[in-house]
């Protein structure tokens with residue numbers, strides 16, 4: 157299951173000049189090679205939310221913790237569920253099992269998860285309320301996550317990369333201000349438009365907290381980072397620059413000073429025409445694209461600047477069949493000739509069929525340019 161087929165790279169130079177402690181010729185982790193700009197004989201594959209309720213073994217382990225946050229903060233359980241999809245499918249990367257809501261929680265905000273409703277938070281409504289939040293105990297509160305990272309690293313084989321992650325400032329801020337998920341983003345946008353200086357203080361706090369959190373994940377053993385800006389698509393073009401591109405670029409700039417060899421994937425979901433500016437200006441090694449973006453556009457407009465990741469529609473893992481095979485093959489054939497990581501355009505849904513996931517992994521790992 158873990159055997160790598162055809163990892164030779166072609167001789168074209170990497171697109172950027174990545175600093176790496178390991179010579180690319182001997183690097184066994186396909187994900188690291190692709191993120192350094194190499195064109196692999198077949199692309200690496202992992203899937204956003206690959207550990208989750210679509211897996212019966214996840215549902216069984218999930219019952220052992222009283223709440224979802226306890227689950228995230230119990231290293232023994234978090235290590236186990238991180239490894240489940242690796243053992244079942246042989247993905248090329250594991251992603252730390254945690255949630256983007258641990259940062260507001262570690263800053264002192266009340267966070268809880270309601271069954272079927274997702275995250276709930278005691279909302280922060282204005283810059284006057286930012287005093288309730290503090291970075292002082294951030295790393296102490298997040299220590300169980302770092303312990304999880306160490307536990308996963310000790311169990312992973314030499315060809316499986318470990319990805320750490322955090323929510324991006326805008327996406328995390330939207331939950332912090334709305335008190336949960338939202339369709340309209342009315343409260344957070346009203347604050348951002350009405351009091352941009354005050355709102356910037358929240359974004360700046362999240363830039364600091366996210367940088368510390370991600371650097372601590374690297375110190376514990378993650379080899380790649382992904383920033384999830386799941387709600388970038390709710391912003392105007394100007395807003396996307398101010399609250400998505402600029403803060404993410406600042407986090408990436410700071411991390412690159414201390415850890416230049418750690419590749420960073422930025423996922424500004426729904427960025428539309430702004431994907432081009434984000435690929436050119438964020439400093440990310442790779443940009444993850446959602447399922448609405450045509451693969452040929454991704455190839456022509458993004459892939460000459462950065463590695464790209466995506467973008468199969470996650471519902472194809474519910475439907476399966478010819479539609480799944482056709483769409484996956486089109487993505488492979490369009491993007492497989494450049495630096496590319498196969499993934500979905502957003503997270504796996506609980507209704508996904510594990511059989512379909514297995515078929516997809518086989519198709520991608522059996523493909524060659």
Ligand code: CP3
Nearest residue numbers: 204205206207208251252253254255256274275384386503
């Ligand atoms: O990808 C992985 O396997 C790693 C784990 C991971 C989770 N959440 C576990 C989780 C990751 C990377 C996340 C990221 C995350 N969390 C995002 C960004 C990516 C995206 O999907 O847009 C967001 C917006 C959140 C916030 C969040 N957490 C929501 C909206 C929900 C509820 C949605 C749902 O499916 O119920 C969660 C809960 C959550 N996080 C679950 C999992 C496996 C399901 C809860 C459970 O098992 O009871």
